[in-house]
Amino acid sequence: MTASHPNSLATYGLFLAWAVHDAEELALGPRWLRENLPMLRERFPGVPEVVWKAAESVDEREFALAVGVMATVVGAAAVAGARTGGRSSFYQGALNGFGLHGLVHLAQAVVVRGVTPGSVTSPLVVIPFTLWARGRLRRAGVLRPAGLRGTVTGLGVAAAATVVAHAVARRLTPRF
Template structure:
C-alpha cells in the first residue's frame, strides 16, 4: 500500500506533535504542581486526599519516565497509522485521545484561571494538528466516524494510558 506524504505527516506527525506538547509538560509539570498544590487544594476541597498525595509524590524523574512510557504508546500508534495509511483503529483512537486531552488541558487552565502544563501547546499544536490530521484522513476516505460514544471512549483510553504510564514509571523510577 502506498501512503501519500500528507498521510505520512498525519500519522507520524502524531508523534511529532505529541513530542512538542510533552516537552512543555516536561518543562513545567512537577515544578508547577509543587508550587501550586496549596492553592489547588484550597480551591478544590472536594478532591479526595489520595489524589493530592499521589500528585505530591511525583518527582521529575518519575514524571519523565511516565512521559517516556507514553511516548512508546504514541510512537506505536503513529507507526500503526503509517503502516495502514491511517486506517488503524489504534492510531485513530490515539489521535482522537490526543486531541481530546488538549481540550482537557484548556479546561484545567480555565479551572485554575491561569497557565498549566500543557495549556500553551494545546491550542497551538495539539488541537490544530488533530483537526488537520482528521481532515486529511476524512479526505482520504479512511476516517472512522466518532460519535459521543467514541469521544467518551477516547477520553477514557487517554486517561487510562496516563494512569498506566505513571504506574509503570513509579515502578521503574527506583531503578534509574
C-alpha cells in the same frame, strides 16, 4: 500520495506533535504542581486526600519516565497509522484521544485561571494538528466517525494510558 492514503505527516506527525506538547509538560509539570498544590487543595476541597498525596509524590524523574512510557504508546500508534494508511483503529483512537486531551488541558487552565502544564501547546499544536490530521483522514476516506461513544472512549483511553504510564514510572523510579 494517492487520495486514499493520507501522507505520513498525518500519521507520524502524531508522534511529532505529541513530542512538542510533552516537552512543555516536562518543562513545567512537577514544579508547577508543587508550587500550585496549596492553591489547588484550597480551591478543590472535595478532591480525596489520596489524589493530593499522589500528586505531591511525583518528582521530575518519575514524570520523565512516565512521558517515556507514553512515548512508546504514541509512537506505536503513529507507526500503526502509517502502516495502514491511517486506517488503524489504534492510530485513530490515539489521535482522537490526543486532541481531546488538549481540550482537557484548556479546561484545566480555565478552572485554575492561569497557565497549566500543556495549556500553551494545546491550542497551538495539539488541537490544530488533530483537526488537520482528521481532515486528511476524512479526505482519504478512512476516517471513522467518532461520535459521542468515540469521544468518551478516546478520553477514557487517554486517561487510562496516562494512569498506566505513571504507574509504570512509579514502579521503576527508585525512592530515596
